[in-house]
Amino acid sequence: MLVVHPLLASAFSFLLLLNGALGCGENRSTLPVETGEWLPGGETTNTLLLGVNAFIRPAENITTEHSPMFFTGNSFFNQPWVEAPATTDKRDGLGPFFNARACSACHPRDGRGTPPETAEEPFLGLLLRLSVGEEDTYGGPMGDPAYGTQLQPQAIPDIAPEATPQISIETIEGTYDDGTPYELVKPTYIITAPAYGPLAEDLKISPRIATQMIGLGLLEAIRETDILHLADPNDENNDGISGKANYVWDEDQQELALGRFGHKANQPTLRQQVASAFHGDLGITNPVFPDENCFEAQEDCLNATVGGTPDIAEEEFHKVVVYNSLVAVPMRRAWDTEEILIGKTLFHDAKCTSCHTPSHRTGEHDLEELTEQLIWPYTDLLLHDMGEGLADNRPDYLANGQEWRTPPLWGLGLIPVVNHHHRLLHDGRARGFEEAILWHGGEAAESRDAFKAMPKEDRDYLIRFLESL
Template sequence: MKELLVVVPMTLALAVLAAACTESGSEDGNESLVSDSFQLGPLGGQATVYDSTSRAFSREVEKLSIEESRSFNRGRALFRDVWVIAPASTNTRDGLGPVFNARACEACHVEDGRGRPPEAGQPFTTMLVRLSIPGEGSHGEPLPVPNYGGQLQNFSVPGVPAEGSPSVEYLVQAGSFDDGEAYELLQPQYSFDNLAFGALPADLLFSPRVAPSMIGLGLLEAIPEQAIRDLADPEDQDGDGISGRINEVWDFEAEALKLGRFGWKANQPNLRQQTAGAFLGDIGITSSIFTNENCAEAQAECTAAASGSEDGQPELIDIILDDVTFYSATLAVPAQRNESDPEVIAGKALFFEANCNTCHVAQFETGDNPFSDRLAGQTIHPFTDLLLHDMGPELADNRPDFLASGREWRTPPLWGLGLIETVNSHSRLLHDGRARNISEAILWHGGEGQSSRDAYKAMSSSERQQLIKFLESL
């Protein structure tokens, strides 16, 4: 059976405008960062590496302790390991599924980098689809779809039906810059085939997501919560048209609502829960945080399938969860490149003139760090405020997630932006990969990003190239 849903374009996930302000967001800080000296400093502080090769996203923070380095290397192996069907002799790596989207973390985050959408009509491999119905759960979370759950699982172990097969086609949307130069954007249309448990509901809410890159995550967790809250302006009291909002999400271990900072809609409070959630949702692996198999009530074969759990322990034992989380936290940030190039410097000035800095904040000071002292007390330049922003109807997925509305997305970091093609052999951007390059990503901006998009469209061709060169230097 097949259902076709034509969606109004979805999120700004890799919003590609942005950045600069000091920790306090002062005007003087903005001016100093855009001066001719152009001294941003190492993007990740002492967690910066000078590598612009295809391995640039896979380097550990330098000078970790011996035990920290061992944990990093164990986590890297586990991140890349393929999980197998239970029961198996590798009893710490079995329990795949019974339904799943990938067999390993590396399958979606190739070389610790970005996923991409499939070619039209091809299977989803580094991209997945979140599902829900209107309403919210007891903590404000999205409600799962009856018979299918919260994420469409397009693979399964033998004897268990896969839930369905998502696919994407594109409509070409033509436009032009103010100087008359033409461009084309790709507007995705999604459909769902081979639905194993009946038709999807008429009020279905869904959101395709590509896997983001993994660099600098521990630094983002180390940004003090108050520094993020201080940037929020939900009522736009300063009148600049930007209304950054906090997402408050459920922390399963603390059993309390906490500030969200990870995920496309900032729906995870910390890396440990983000990691455990990905193991369950993407690979079908239970943990001490998420103890139940990823089987909807109607999926009898899924429920009856063998588990990798032993003696009441989850499939993902805590020591493995800790190592993979530590690995994710201590992947270093590649240094900026070509920062003294006059074209890059000119592009940075244009970046500020277009007021891109109001969402992608350039500078923070990290506080104490739960992972390593090497990440604490650092001046970093992530180009994000970790807040939710309304990006307009064209990028809306219309699927709320805790306090995030169907038009809001978390500002993604821009560090590493210019190395995605080197690492992952593609340049697809935004939450669903619809943008084929940085220019298209900017052109999809609406809502709070529209004025900056309009400024970009009004630039001359040479100015647009300069802006892109600055972004590619990050």
């Protein structure tokens, strides 16, 4: 007697439904190629340089006015800052505390950072955000009274670095529905040798990996109404997916504004994101955050020699913002082959698109290159509950301890080429696409389970599609 496993039976009828046949994916009906999807950044898309330099190009439609600003901004991003006073007052003012000497140390080739792999390795490209139980005046995270909202493990000479962060890693095993085993690694973090008194007892730590710099201006140019239109915080359509906008403090406007940048959408604009990077990561004061990043208990920091006031002036600072707004998204390498289209269909069928919204049309932006572009970032820029497995348990404005912003998926297939690794998710724990999907939980559990239930061949198609983005 022939016994058919119920799973196989359902997979078979599913294939019949798709009007397909098993093997090599031939004759499976798939979604069509969509107009423009091969140019994820619209007219800004980099069609010239792929490979290792895929993330360093300016928008292809950059104006002659913005082009020199882009390249000057780029040099400020790449070059190391030095302690004050120095012979060059344009590049001094580093610290007193800092995480790295250059933006590019964490975002190498405008790409992605890596987490440390052993307890001895220094932290570069991964930083720890800190807070205590309460909220600040604007509903944002309240920093540790002695260490603030970010740990800086480095300092200029004669000043003690704040503390030493350490990673430890645990292995978790699982199996796909077809019995294939897999292994995930789960990091936890501790902070040792605090130099300015004990850390708060209720300290909350959020590890964050440095992301790639492509297409960020386009995300800023998406109309707020379009993002809010996708939000469904109370899941009124009952699809198990909520999607919540974050509202965060805008220092320039002095009001709460929609958050778009960072892993919890905790920055409203690129200008403020860049300013907080200069301030928090390099210790460079700037027009948005003009005061040194020192706390009351940190007397040596308060008394240290500083650079200019601020360390970077508006003119140069603005160029870095222009630069960060106009880094191009690379074009897709493959988009119309049978296997990529099968992968795309599986991506839609597994409901990945409920959060990774394929395309948007941008609205107006001060940089005209970014205006009215059809783009394919695969994000809704909203917060989603991703379950306990990914939780940092550190609220960030309206984002609770289990919520993360849907990250854009464009360009992710090129990270191994640009950065020689494929670490994904907010803390870089995933070692490639498969592990990133397997970590999805909470609102995304159904999608993850759909992936786990796919035959190996289909999992491969789906991953090949992600690689093509």
